[in-house]
Amino acid sequence: MILASARKLPRSTRYPESESGIPPYGGIVRRSFPAILTACGLLTCGLEAPGAGSIEDPPSESSGPVTPGSVFLRGEVKLISPLPLRIEERTGKTSVGTVDRFDDAGLYGEIGSVRWTAMKPADRFRIGRAVLDRARRVDPPGLAWLVFMLEATGADAFRDRAADLLIAAAGDEADAWLEEASRRAQELLEASAALAAASDAARFARGRPHHHPRGSKAWPAIDVRTSVEAAARLREAGEEATDGLGFEGVRTRRTIVIGGREVDRLARDGVRCDRWIDGIAATLGLPPGLDPFPGGVLVVEVADHDRLRMLAAGRFGHEVLDADDSIVFVTDDGPFIIMAAPRTGRIASLARVIDADRDPKAMLFAEEEVRCITRGMVAMLETRRMPPAWLVEGFGEAMASAHVPGSRIDPIRRSKALASIRGGRPPQWILDLDGDDPAFDPEGLGRDVAFIVVTRLLESGPGVIPGLVTDLKAGRSLDESFRRRLGVSTAAWFADTADWFRFND
Numbered sequence: 001m002i003l004a005s006a007r008k009l010p011r012s013t014r015y016p017e018s019e020s021g022i023p024p025y026g027g028i029v030r031r032s033f034p035a036i037l038t039a040c041g042l043l044t045c046g047l048e049a050p051g052a053g054s055i056e057d058p059p060s061e062s063s064g065p066v067t068p069g070s071v072f073l074r075g076e077v078k079l080i081s082p083l084p085l086r087i088e089e090r091t092g093k094t095s096v097g098t099v100d101r102f103d104d105a106g107l108y109g110e111i112g113s114v115r116w117t118a119m120k121p122a123d124r125f126r127i128g129r130a131v132l133d134r135a136r137r138v139d140p141p142g143l144a145w146l147v148f149m150l151e152a153t154g155a156d157a158f159r160d161r162a163a164d165l166l167i168a169a170a171g172d173e174a175d176a177w178l179e180e181a182s183r184r185a186q187e188l189l190e191a192s193a194a195l196a197a198a199s200d201a202a203r204f205a206r207g208r209p210h211h212h213p214r215g216s217k218a219w220p221a222i223d224v225r226t227s228v229e230a231a232a233r234l235r236e237a238g239e240e241a242t243d244g245l246g247f248e249g250v251r252t253r254r255t256i257v258i259g260g261r262e263v264d265r266l267a268r269d270g271v272r273c274d275r276w277i278d279g280i281a282a283t284l285g286l287p288p289g290l291d292p293f294p295g296g297v298l299v300v301e302v303a304d305h306d307r308l309r310m311l312a313a314g315r316f317g318h319e320v321l322d323a324d325d326s327i328v329f330v331t332d333d334g335p336f337i338i339m340a341a342p343r344t345g346r347i348a349s350l351a352r353v354i355d356a357d358r359d360p361k362a363m364l365f366a367e368e369e370v371r372c373i374t375r376g377m378v379a380m381l382e383t384r385r386m387p388p389a390w391l392v393e394g395f396g397e398a399m400a401s402a403h404v405p406g407s408r409i410d411p412i413r414r415s416k417a418l419a420s421i422r423g424g425r426p427p428q429w430i431l432d433l434d435g436d437d438p439a440f441d442p443e444g445l446g447r448d449v450a451f452i453v454v455t456r457l458l459e460s461g462p463g464v465i466p467g468l469v470t471d472l473k474a475g476r477s478l479d480e481s482f483r484r485r486l487g488v489s490t491a492a493w494f495a496d497t498a499d500w501f502r503f504n505d
Helices: 035-045 121-134 140-152 156-201 224-241 263-283 305-316 344-351 360-380 389-403 409-422 427-432 445-459 464-473 478-486 490-503
Strands: 077-088 094-102 106-109 112-115 248-251 255-259 297-302 326-331 334-340
Touching (some): 077 106, 077 121, 094 112, 121 140, 121 156, 140 156, 224 248, 224 255, 224 297, 224 334, 248 263, 263 297, 263 360, 263 389, 297 305, 305 326, 305 334, 326 360, 334 360, 344 360, 360 389, 389 409, 389 445, 389 464, 409 445, 427 490, 445 464, 445 490, 478 490
Parallel strands (some): 297 334
Antiparallel strands (some): 077 094, 094 106, 248 255, 326 334
16 A cells, blocks of 8 residues: 555645735845746746745654644755755756755755756756755655655656655655645646746737837926835835845935845945936936936846846736846836846956956946936936937947946947948948847847947037937937937938948947
């Protein structure tokens, strides 16, 4: 009878609920993931921790009978000592380093973060046993967790091998442990299937929303009362979007920053963003101390691109383009910006060309802050109309290049743009691109060309860019705006620009 229990048993369809509370703003939030992150976690990795907390030691004998429902291994489990591992993931990537803890989603430590679903099934079984051994959890609760993890990730053959180990360890009580493991795996799989179906049914918007149409009406006038109210709403929106993530939040003069870092780090980021706002506003011709944001700017900082996508989907029903490190939602209260840490490949590339005393990650992050604030500011000037994508993105690059100390945007983008023009491709092609075009990806050629084109516009006089933006926001055509501000048609100016860059850097 015991041997028969190694088969998967009937499972229930209950789904656990979090009973955690919500602390006030500014405190560390210690809830489980909010619903949208749980949903996206289930969809992207197939496995997410359904409970919080940590179990580091087996239950003592004085704690009473050991039952599956009371001590089933869950949450983050710490190892007694770090375990060195070399893992070849299913994608071909190799991760090397020590592991010091694990949970239902994966392994963590010096090795980084490796999801169970990223491993080959045989490695899930082998490494799962190894971390249980190093955590001193080769007991019925630990082995039942191993059965659960393997079943929930579809490693059925190895699930049965884990079940045999559990039977040997638990004896007559194995049936109860196996039923609990299968029940828990099925709950997660059923929830994942339901969320996948809901995701398929949902019609997420996609792309770069700051470029998407918002009509042509003027933005509401700003006064002291409406500004205070708008700032409160913007802050509340950020709190709601990040509820359950353990984030802190601070407000500086014109910026609200919410993220997972220490408050003093967030405050420094906010002060830096205030400087960006002042510098960009001055270039756009605004009086000192003024900007078009009713409640300021909200910046939500997240650790990775998975969280960036999850927050954008959860708060705005929007899908972030795969290449992008950030997204800007233009709201009536001010820009709602979500930023992920830059990708490691871009950090490594920049590290090779900057001074040794510069931090490439910090530089890339600061440049992205400037781009995002620039996009939001252009969007919220005067009316809801948006200038052409090449002008907005080129201006964002120019502002990042000008304001971030040590930035290498100019030499990197200029060399690629000049090579394109001198190779026989005039810059006029960027005129027809919309904002979601891959040419405006972080490494896109359209972004390179837009940068040198806008740089030339800025060099044409301090009033040119502000004048073009004002005309375009008022509804004038691009050609009419060029004639008013530069005295020539768009076609003539771009033809002259092509000639200029063929012989000048």
